[in-house]
Amino acid sequence: MFLKCGLAWRLPLGSRVPCKRFISYTFPRPNSKLAHPKELFTEEGRAKAREERIKGLGPYVSKLPEKLIPYAELMRLEKPVGTWLLYMPCTWSITVAAMQTGAPITSTLTMLGLFGAGAIFARGAGCTINDLLDRNLDNKVIRSVERPLASGRVTPTQAKIFFVFQTALSAGVLLMLPSSCFWLGFASFPIVCTYPLFKRFTYYPQVALSSCFAWGALLGFPAMGVMDVPTMIPLYLSSFLWCMTYDTIYAHQDKVFDKSAGIKSTALKWGKHSKKIMQGMSVAQVGMLYLAAFNGGFLAGPGFIAGSAIFTYRLFNMIRKVNLNDPKDCWRAFLSNINSGLYLTAALFFDFLLGSFGLI
Numbered sequence: 001m002f003l004k005c006g007l008a009w010r011l012p013l014g015s016r017v018p019c020k021r022f023i024s025y026t027f028p029r030p031n032s033k034l035a036h037p038k039e040l041f042t043e044e045g046r047a048k049a050r051e052e053r054i055k056g057l058g059p060y061v062s063k064l065p066e067k068l069i070p071y072a073e074l075m076r077l078e079k080p081v082g083t084w085l086l087y088m089p090c091t092w093s094i095t096v097a098a099m100q101t102g103a104p105i106t107s108t109l110t111m112l113g114l115f116g117a118g119a120i121f122a123r124g125a126g127c128t129i130n131d132l133l134d135r136n137l138d139n140k141v142i143r144s145v146e147r148p149l150a151s152g153r154v155t156p157t158q159a160k161i162f163f164v165f166q167t168a169l170s171a172g173v174l175l176m177l178p179s180s181c182f183w184l185g186f187a188s189f190p191i192v193c194t195y196p197l198f199k200r201f202t203y204y205p206q207v208a209l210s211s212c213f214a215w216g217a218l219l220g221f222p223a224m225g226v227m228d229v230p231t232m233i234p235l236y237l238s239s240f241l242w243c244m245t246y247d248t249i250y251a252h253q254d255k256v257f258d259k260s261a262g263i264k265s266t267a268l269k270w271g272k273h274s275k276k277i278m279q280g281m282s283v284a285q286v287g288m289l290y291l292a293a294f295n296g297g298f299l300a301g302p303g304f305i306a307g308s309a310i311f312t313y314r315l316f317n318m319i320r321k322v323n324l325n326d327p328k329d330c331w332r333a334f335l336s337n338i339n340s341g342l343y344l345t346a347a348l349f350f351d352f353l354l355g356s357f358g359l360i
Contacts, residue, residue, distance in 0.1 A: 045142050053146040070148040071162055074131060075124030081335055082127070085246070086213050087119040088341035089239040093220025093232070095348040096296050099355050101226050108352065111177075111223055115216065118173040125166035126192050126212070132159045133196040140261040141254055143327075180222040188215045200262075203269035206247045214239035231296035234288040241285035245278045245319070246337045253327040253334075267324075278319050286312050298351060301360065307347020314340040 053073075054062075061069060061078040076082055091112060098108040131138065131149045138150035148154035154162075167189075174185045191212050198205035217236040221228055244266070251258070251267035252274065258265055270277050289308060293299040314336065322333035354360040 046145060049142055049146045070153040073148050074128045074154060074159065074162060075120075075166070076127045077124075081338055083119050083123045084338045085243070085341065086123050086216065087116055088216075088345060089214050089235070090115040090119065090216030090220050091345040092239070092348060093217045093235060094224055095220075095345070095352050096231065096235070096292075096298060097221045097224035097226050097228070099298055099348075099352050100228060100231075100296065101224055102355070103224055105353070105356055108224075111220075114173055114176055115220065115223070118170055119216070121166050121169040121173065122192070125163055125170055126195070128159055128163040128166060129193055130196045132156060132163065137261055137263055141257040141263075143254060143257075177223050178225065180227075181219055184222060185215070185219055188212055199264050201264070203264040204266060205264065206244050206251065206266045209247055210240045210243035213243040228296060231292050234295065235292040238285050238288035238292060241281045241288065242315075242337075245281055245285070245315070246334055248274060248278060249318075249322055249324070249330050250334045252324040253330045274324055275319055279316070282315050282319065286315070298348070301348075301351035301354070303347035303350035303354070307344045307350075310347075311340050311344045314343070 056078055057069065057073075058078050061072045064072055072078065094108065094111050094115060097103070098111075131147050134144075135147075135149040135156070138144035138147050144150060149156065149159055171186075174182050177185075188211070191208055195205065195208040195212065198208045214236050217239040218232050221232050248266045248270070251265035254263075255265070255267045257263075259268060267274060286308075289311075290299065293301075293304055293308070298304050318333050318336055318340075323329040351360065
């Protein structure tokens with residue numbers, strides 16, 4: 001939970017965190033030859049990027065005081081997809097642990113709320129450190145050229161202070177959880193801080209990002225007072241593989257610019273084989289999810305049966321349909337993971353409610 005991270009990073013989760021909004025430019029048609037970055041990264045392109053950034057602030061961030069807007073953008077408050085994707089594994093582990101312990105509905109909802117706040121702060125901190133380390137790379141990618149640091153609207157010193165502030169808020173949430181959660185949550189911090197560096201020397205920065213984004217699948221169990229390792233590990237691995245898939249799709253948005261800027265990703269490494277590899281990972285992901293359900297005793301829950309079926313269908317349908325050469329379609333597919341994850345969250349919570357009322 002308390003790690004970064006959309007999943008916002010620029011993960012761009014170069015370090016890409018799930019969480020960016022695609023800027024509409026004239027890209028080649030699906031399956032056509034991709035344009036060279038120089039054909040897109042023009043003064044006109046910069047102007048469009050600025051226009052799209054302002055338009056993308058939405059009804060809430062745009063109403064903040066002007067001096068605060070760049071900091072809200074550093075947190076990606078206007079692009080909450082990364083926060084949702086970071087939060088989802090937390091909801092799964094909390095709800096499963098609540099079913100196992102027979103936790104009251106009120107305490108379960110309280111814990112879900114705390115993890116939700118932690119996801120916002122932690123993802124914001126991850127995005128800030130990502131942009132701080134990537135400011136000289138973001139200005140070479142049209143979709144990120146208008147970020148506060150890359151565009152000079154926030155200085156590196158200001159970003160460092162803001163990062164410390166958000167980290168303190170995340171730590172504060174951790175301190176409100178059982179003591180066993182603190183060190184487990186803190187263990188992810190080094191990966192959060194160094195994730196943006198991975199894309200400089202490995203084609204697998206998504207591994208670092210996925211390690212962080214899946215952390216909530218572990219943390220929810222001790223938060224609810226149980227350490228069910230046989231359930232925690234496969235649930236974590238399932239969340240990890242899910243993130244590997246959707247962040248690879250996310251990375252395909254920027255592959256033309258990334259290649260030119262020297263940024264590495266699984267999108268560039270796997271290339272035309274990406275779909276087959278993602279399909280293989282997804283088979284393993286679903287297998288780990290069902291193993292967690294078997295070990296955790298919720299495999300036969302009516303909610304899980306329906307929710308996992310919907311999740312699985314949407315996952316493979318997303319991989320089948322996404323056009324990896326169309327950045328706009330990659331963004332659409334990436335966003336679809338919010339609903340997929342929420343279906344599974346609602347399904348598990350439904351089973352938890354049935355158990356709370358003695359119906360299963």
